[in-house]
Amino acid sequence: MTQTYTWEHWDDPNIRNVAEVAFTDDGLTATGTQYGNGYRATWTLDAADGWITRRVTVEVQGNGWTRTLELTRNDDGEWSSDTTVSGEQPADLPSPGIVDGVDLSDALDCDLGLCPMTNTMPIRRLNLLTDSVPDTQLIMAWIDMPSLQIIASDQYYGSIDQDTVHYRSGTRGVDVELEVDHDGVVIAYPDMARRI
Template sequence: MAHRLLSWAGIGDPQRIENASIELHGESMRAIGGACAEAFTTNWELEVADGWQTRALHVTVRGFGWSRSLDLTRAPTGDWCAAVARHGEIDLPEPGLDDPGTVAGAIDCDLALCPVTNTMPIRRLRLLDRDVADTHLVMAWVEIPSLRVLRSDQVYASAAPEGKRRVKYTSFSRNVSTHLTVDADGLVIDYPELARRLRPEPAH
């Protein structure tokens, strides 16, 4: 088992800091973390089963006078379900997953603004170990701060220019196409326009 304690600063929003404590177990991981932004805070817990497949994501968001929580789980059959709670009034979309059919076939969750959830597809597809062409994936994407769960169609592929560990990443729903710089564990160091690791560890 390997344990990592990491932090990222938001790009364009450097006051937003994401922290994560991560346990890597061969072909699975557990992680806990959270972030502090100007108008809200988040806390989350991620459980990833063998084969780098999402088992559960638990998220709580708290603002001034309001809070929301989401328990998003994936059954061994591949079915997703979500339980939500909310307190106080805030002008945001309703939390949760309206139609589980929209994320049918998804193996991964993707928590908005959080670089940790990029690790599962990177490790499962072995993007750092071999040359992998564009691979289309469906994600159960969790919007922050609403905690609405939406389908996100994404592409991952290997990309290692100039000897660096990089991954080609595209999200069609958010019109993002970029290269993620990662470490030997597949954990993000630099996610252009989103977050950059604080005190990044040297590549090894």
């Protein structure tokens, strides 16, 4: 059985995310759509085993341009990305894919920019809603939207209570308390998104 979630950006209702999620015994698979300023993106995610990202695909379509990403993590923990671009690409968007020299060897998760769905994997894997877990540093394969450029993002997750998680990103200067449901899916992400 799948569950559908919709988030609206905190300040800009034109930015929305919709995700259809199927939970497994030890993970999830999901598909979704992100509506941004000047683009629409569709994505798929496989984190069905151990709440660890195995594969994520994203297609972004703008006015007269498209770019795609397939990001995978193999059993040896090696990440790879395949990308395509077509049409006249916006001049301000960096190239898609893993940035040269970026070390993702410690990363278990993808983090899709502007999409609260990908916070669920570390929340569940670390048992933040059932155990008392201090802030724990993780490295994420962070996917910038809509460029699809991928960098290594250091992030910290810790328990507060069964409905709240402390989240901090050293890469992007974010330090917030996430309100989540019993499945570890974000209800409110201050200054970024809230479920509707």
